[in-house]
Amino acid sequence: MMHNPPHPGELLGEDVIKALGLKIAEVARRLGVSRVSLSRVVNGHAALSPELAHRLELAGVGTARAWLAMQVNYDLASVQQQPHPTVRALSSQPDHQKSAV
Numbered sequence: 001m002m003h004n005p006p007h008p009g010e011l012l013g014e015d016v017i018k019a020l021g022l023k024i025a026e027v028a029r030r031l032g033v034s035r036v037s038l039s040r041v042v043n044g045h046a047a048l049s050p051e052l053a054h055r056l057e058l059a060g061v062g063t064a065r066a067w068l069a070m071q072v073n074y075d076l077a078s079v080q081q082q083p084h085p086t087v088r089a090l091s092s093q094p095d096h097q098k099s100a101v
Contacts, residue, residue, distance in 0.1 A: 005077050008070035013042040016061055031055045047071055 017027050028038040033052065040046035053067035 003077060005070065005073045007044040007074050008048045008067055009041040009044050009046075011070065012048070012056075012061075017042065031059060047075070 013024075017024060024039050024042060025035045028035040031038065031052070032055065037046065038052075041048050041052065048067055048071045050064065050068060053064040053071075056062060056067055057064040
């Protein structure tokens with residue numbers, strides 16, 4: 001997995017909307033979503049939802065699974081870059097049960 005994958009909205013904006021010479025308002029109308037919600041995704045201020053991914057697939061722009069995989073990769077990379085609490089493995093038995101085995 002990439003360490004800094006792009007937000008899927010960035011790809012949607014550059015590789016689809018801009019590449020096709022369309023405006024966000026036109027794409028939003030064609031997808032049946034609000035211009036504001038699409039703009040928030042394209043500008044990386046909102047996640048690409050399963051609903052939007054499905055609409056993109058119906059519009060002939062990739063598959064819903066591919067769009068969602070991009071979102072998951074972006075989200076996971078973002079979480080991995082943040083500090084996290086200490087986590088202990090779940091696979092080993094608690095200390096008090098080891099002696100009974």
